[in-house]
Amino acid sequence: MSEMLKPEPIKRPFFTTGVIILMILAANGIVWSILRFVFGLGAVTNLDNQHPWGLWIGIDVAAGVALAAGGFTTSALVHIFHKEDFHVLVRPAIMTAMLGYTFVAIGVMFDLGRYYNIWHVPIMGNSNSVLFEVGICVMTYLGTLYVEFFPVVTERFIGRVHFKGFWKFLNRPIDATLRWIDGALDKTMFFFIILGVVLSCLHQSSLGTLMLIARNKIHPLYQTPIRPLLFLLSAIAVGYPMVIMESLTASKSFGLKPEMDVLRRLARFVGPLLGVYLAFVLGDMVIRGTYVYLEKITKESVLWTIEILFGVIIPMRMFFWDKVLQSRTLLYAASLMVIIFGIALNRFDMFITAYTPPYSFRTYWPSIGEISITVGLISLEILLYRALVMIFPVIAQPNKNYRPKTKYAIRGVIR
Numbered sequence: 230m231s232e233m234l235k236p237e238p239i240k241r242p243f244f245t246t247g248v249i250i251l252m253i254l255a256a257n258g259i260v261w262s263i264l265r266f267v268f269g270l271g272a273v274t275n276l277d278n279q280h281p282w283g284l285w286i287g288i289d290v291a292a293g294v295a296l297a298a299g300g301f302t303t304s305a306l307v308h309i310f311h312k313e314d315f316h317v318l319v320r321p322a323i324m325t326a327m328l329g330y331t332f333v334a335i336g337v338m339f340d341l342g343r344y345y346n347i348w349h350v351p352i353m354g355n356s357n358s359v360l361f362e363v364g365i366c367v368m369t370y371l372g373t374l375y376v377e378f379f380p381v382v383t384e385r386f387i388g389r390v391h392f393k394g395f396w397k398f399l400n401r402p403i404d405a406t407l408r409w410i411d412g413a414l415d416k417t418m419f420f421f422i423i424l425g426v427v428l429s430c431l432h433q434s435s436l437g438t439l440m441l442i443a444r445n446k447i448h449p450l451y452q453t454p455i456r457p458l459l460f461l462l463s464a465i466a467v468g469y470p471m472v473i474m475e476s477l478t479a480s481k482s483f484g485l486k487p488e489m490d491v492l493r494r495l496a497r498f499v500g501p502l503l504g505v506y507l508a509f510v511l512g513d514m515v516i517r518g519t520y521v522y523l524e525k526i527t528k529e530s531v532l533w534t535i536e537i538l539f540g541v542i543i544p545m546r547m548f549f550w551d552k553v554l555q556s557r558t559l560l561y562a563a564s565l566m567v568i569i570f571g572i573a574l575n576r577f578d579m580f581i582t583a584y585t586p587p588y589s590f591r592t593y594w595p596s597i598g599e600i601s602i603t604v605g606l607i608s609l610e611i612l613l614y615r616a617l618v619m620i621f622p623v624i625a626q627p628n629k630n631y632r633p634k635t636k637y638a639i640r641g642v643i644r
Contacts, residue, residue, distance in 0.1 A: 234317050234625035238385075239483050239618050247482075248615065251608040258605010261598045262339070270342060273598030279586040282340060284595040289336030289603055291436060291576040293329055294367070295464045296568060299475070300326025300374060301429035302468030306498075308422045317491055317625045320381060321479065322472050324623050325614065327374040332610050334371060339602060359439045366432035373425045376414070383411040385621050434461040440579055448529040448583040449519045459509060466502040467572045469495050470544075470564035477561045479624060482615070488625075493554045496563075500548035503567070507541050532578050540571025 265273045276283055303322035306312045338344040351368065354361035390403045414421075437460030440447060453459070473492050480487040514520050523530050547553040547563040554560060581593065595603075618624050 234488075234627060236320055236381075236622035236625045238620055238622055239485075239624060241483050241619065243615065243619060248612065251612050254608040255605050255612060258602050258608065261601040261605065265339060265598065265602065266344070273596060273602075275594060275596045275599070279589045279591075280593040283581060283593055284599045284603055285336050285340045287577045287580040288573065289606060290333050290340070291580050292573045293333040293336060294433065294436060295460070295467060295572050295576055296471055297326045297329030297333065298429065298433065298464040298468040299471040300329075300377075300468075301426045302465055303472055304377075304422050305426045308419065309426065315491060315495060317488055318472055318476065318495065320623045320625070321475060321618075323374060323377050324381075324617060325471070325475050327371075327378050328610050328613055328617075330367065330371045330374060332606050333367065336606065359435055359442065363432045363435045363439065366428045366435065370425055370428040370432065373421050373428065376421050377418070377425065380411060380414050380418070381621050381623060383407045383414075387411060429464075430461060433464040434458065436460050443584065446585055446587065447579070448522070448585070449517075450514075450522050450529050450533045451579055451583040453513050453517065453519075455509065455513055459506070459513075462502075462506040462509060463572055463575060466499065466506050467567055469499050469502070470567040473560060474564040474568060477557060477564075479614075479618065483618075483624070485624070485626065487557055489557060492560065496548055496554050496560060499563075499567070500545050503541055503545035503548065503571075507537070507545065510537065510541075529578070529583055532574065532582055536570055536574045536578065539566055540569070540574060541567075544571065 261273055270276055274283065299322045303315065303319055307315050307319050338347055341347060350361065350364045354364065387404060387407050390400050390407070392400050434457040437457035440452070440456055441454070444452070473496060476492055477487055479485070523534065544563045544566040547559065547566075552559065553563055
């Protein structure tokens with residue numbers, strides 16, 4: 230029988246040179262954030278009536294939603310398709326998705342002029358609106374992710390609540406409450422897992438539906454009736470590369486041995502998923518005849534070519550190559566290509582580059598404030614990831630005496 234892997238808090242120093250750099254970037258983003266909320270959008274952005282959305286929507290929200298897909302794809306793989314070998318990856322994937330969607334919600338608040346009215350969505354929303362469906366699904370799924378992560382919290386603190394002095398009387402009630410919640414979630418977790426997968430599929434595709442409303446404002450290379458399907462397929466395809474990238478980055482950062490055996494098997498799913506996505510993209514192009522737009526060199530044709538070549542075709546070939554699957558460096562590179570060129574660039578192009586306002590008098594370029602806030606949010610997300618894996622049992626480590634309590638990955642880890 231192979232060695233068991235037990236999720237445990239990482240025992241490493243929090244502060245490193247990289248962490249200090251991230252803290253500086255996060256602090257810079259916080260300063261610009263204060264300016265944005267005190268003095269308004271116009272004080273820190275290059276947005277106007279012709280360009281109502283920009284970097285924050287293209288990267289922080291649209292790309293952020295897609296790149297957080299590792300949570301629902303990994304949960305589906307383990308709990309719905311019963312691929313038990315990948316249990317070890319579920320907790321980090323759920324936590325990464327939880328952080329990703331949290332910062333997506335924060336990114337939306339930065340972009341909203343009246344951010345303080347965001348609570349109006351569930352009670353005053355237009356049920357015929359695509360944005361309403363996206364908003365409700367994202368809000369509900371974010372709550373679902375926190376529920377899915379909560380057993381990690383109960384595992385960390387059950388039997389470890391030791392207040393002293395005046396607060397000592399709270400020890401027993403808090404511990405009893407944690408045990409009750411833990412037992413209740415153990416019986417209902419599968420419902421939340423199914424709910425999370427369904428909600429993810431709904432809002433991933435609905436973001437594509439949103440772009441259909443723009444009609445001819447979107448360049449023909451990007452505007453297609455199957456855009457909702459392409460958004461969903463691309464999100465599914467990037468889910469596993471995100472899990473691979475996160476796992477390899479964490480193992481490198483914390484000096485852990487990478488789970489190459491598990492990651493190698495997970496990587497074998499990526500090539501076929503990218504192939505399905507590519508088939509729909511090229512098939513749609515042939516049917517609609519939009520390949521004619523590649524004959525002329527424009528920013529849209531160049532970016533589309535980079536996206537498909539470096540974000541889909543080349544990494545797809547790499548994921549079918551055993552030499553890549555055996556190499557930590559090449560596997561990491563292939564995953565990054567899908568993430569950066571395949572998805573982040575696609576969402577950036579869809580919402581910014583390929584979008585042409587009807588009355589545009591200038592070209593939109595992100596301001597220093599927009600870039601600083603985006604970089605700051607990403608830096609803060611990485612810092613929170615590091616803090617959480619050092620506090621909670623998220624990343625699994627070898628333990629010969631460990632046996633998981635249940636079959637659910639969120640409750641235990643099996644290899």
